[in-house]
Amino acid sequence: xxxxxxxxxxxxxxxxxxxxxxxxxxxxxxxxxxxxxxxxxxxxxxxxxxxxxxxxxxxxxxxxxxxxxxxxxxxxxxxxxxxxxxxxxxxxxxxxxxxxxxxxxxxxxxxxxxxxxxxxxxxxxxxxxxxxxxxxxxxxxxxxxxxxxxxxxxxxxxxxxxxxxxxxxxxxxxxxxxxxxxxxxxxxxxxxxxxxxxxxxxxxxxxxxxxxxxxxxxxxxxxxxxxxxxxxxxxxxxxxxxxxxxxxxxxxxxxxxxxxxxxxxxxxxxxxxxxxxx
Numbered sequence: 044x045x046x047x048x049x050x051x052x053x054x055x056x057x058x059x060x061x062x063x064x065x066x067x068x069x070x071x072x073x074x075x076x077x078x079x080x081x082x083x084x085x086x087x088x089x090x091x092x093x094x095x096x097x098x099x100x101x102x103x104x105x106x107x108x109x110x111x112x113x114x115x116x117x118x119x120x121x122x123x124x125x126x127x128x129x130x131x132x133x134x135x136x137x138x139x140x141x142x143x144x145x146x147x148x149x150x151x152x153x154x155x156x157x158x159x160x161x162x163x164x165x166x167x168x169x170x171x172x173x174x175x176x177x178x179x180x181x182x183x184x185x186x187x188x189x190x191x192x193x194x195x196x197x198x199x200x201x202x203x204x205x206x207x208x209x210x211x212x213x214x215x216x217x218x219x220x221x222x223x224x225x226x227x228x229x230x231x232x233x234x235x236x237x238x239x240x241x242x243x244x245x246x247x248x249x250x251x252x253x254x255x256x257x258x259x260x261x262x263x264x265x266x267x268x269x270x271x272x273x274x275x276x277x278x279x280x281x282x283x284x285x286x287x288x289x290x291x292x293x294x295x296x297x298x299x300x301x302x303x304x305x306x307x308x309x310x311x312x313x314x315x316x317x318x319x320x321x
Contacts, residue, residue, distance in 0.1 A: 070296075077101065077290035084285050100290035107287070112266060113273040117251060120182055120269060124189035125246040129239060131190075132197035137227065139198070140205040141213075151202075158195035163255060170259055180264035188256050193246035200245075204238030205231065247302055270295050 076084055077100050079093040104110065139147055169188060170179075178184040208231050216226035254271040261267045274291055 073289050073296075074293050077286065077293045079286065081286055100286035101294070103284075103287045104291040104294060107273075107276070107291070109266070109268070109273060110291075113268050113270050116182060116267060117269040117271075120185045120189060121247055121250040123183075123186040124193060124250045125243055127186070127190045128193045128197045128246055129242065132194055132201050132242070133235075135198050136201035136205055140202050141210065154195045154198050158199060162192050166255060166259055169256065173260055180261055180267055182267050184260055185257060185269070188260070189246075189250040189253060192253070193242075193249055196245055197242040200242050201235065201238050204235055208234050244303060248299055251299055 075091070075093055078096050078098070080095050080097050080099070083090065083094055138144070139151060173179050173184050212230045213223075213226040216230045217223060221229060252271060253269075257269045257272050261269075261272065274288065274295060
């Protein structure tokens with residue numbers, strides 16, 4: 044029976060392995076290219092592994108003008124948008140999951156519509172509003188835009204997590220003397236850690252990688268650019284500096300990879316499994 048089950052699942056495993064290879068190969072090629080000298084990058088017969096390893100591309104990327112400044116801008120904008128979205132979404136999702144009020148279903152419908160809407164279609168309206176309110180070329184404008192982009196998803200996910208936590212746990216705490224806010228803070232909030240980590244990861248990756256709004260809303264104040272826009276600056280009179288571009292892209296991807304590795308255990312863990320035991 045075990046052999047039959049293995050043979051039956053073999054096509055599924057092969058398809059999964061092929062999908063992983065297809066998804067990871069561009070990342071592998073980006074990393075290996077960043078270590079290749081220019082002559083190997085432009086060779087007519089490329090190799091899967093560098094024949095000669097070099098760190099010159101990383102040095103050129105780090106020494107490029109504005110690297111540290113744009114890195115700081117990306118960190119400030121991303122963290123500001125994600126934390127603001129978590130704070131607002133936590134209150135909204137609690138109100139939807141725990142309270143009964145008129146218009147609650149309509150509110151969630153609006154949240155789902157906002158989540159499905161393509162944000163690229165709103166670039167022109169956002170640009171016009173920012174221009175008319177004198178908010179162009181400012182990092183807080185990008186922070187607010189990224190906050191609006193991540194807020195609907197954050198509300199939807201946190202609402203699902205809160206709805207899964209038994210309300211009896213909070214009611215028991217209120218019977219013992221806690222206020223409603225105290226019961227939520229001491230009982231429900233610790234159980235929301237996986238949901239908070241999942242939404243934080245999504246918001247971080249969305250804001251960290253966003254290019255279109257950062258390119259259209261930061262025009263004159265070049266010191267307010269973020270890393271995705273900075274990556275497009277590796278051009279010279281002879282074309283694109285692919286080695287430096289790949290090295291800068293590798294450096295750009297490292298924070299997102301680090302955040303994912305730190306949070307993935309919390310995202311996949313059970314969040315209320317132990318709360319109702321005993």
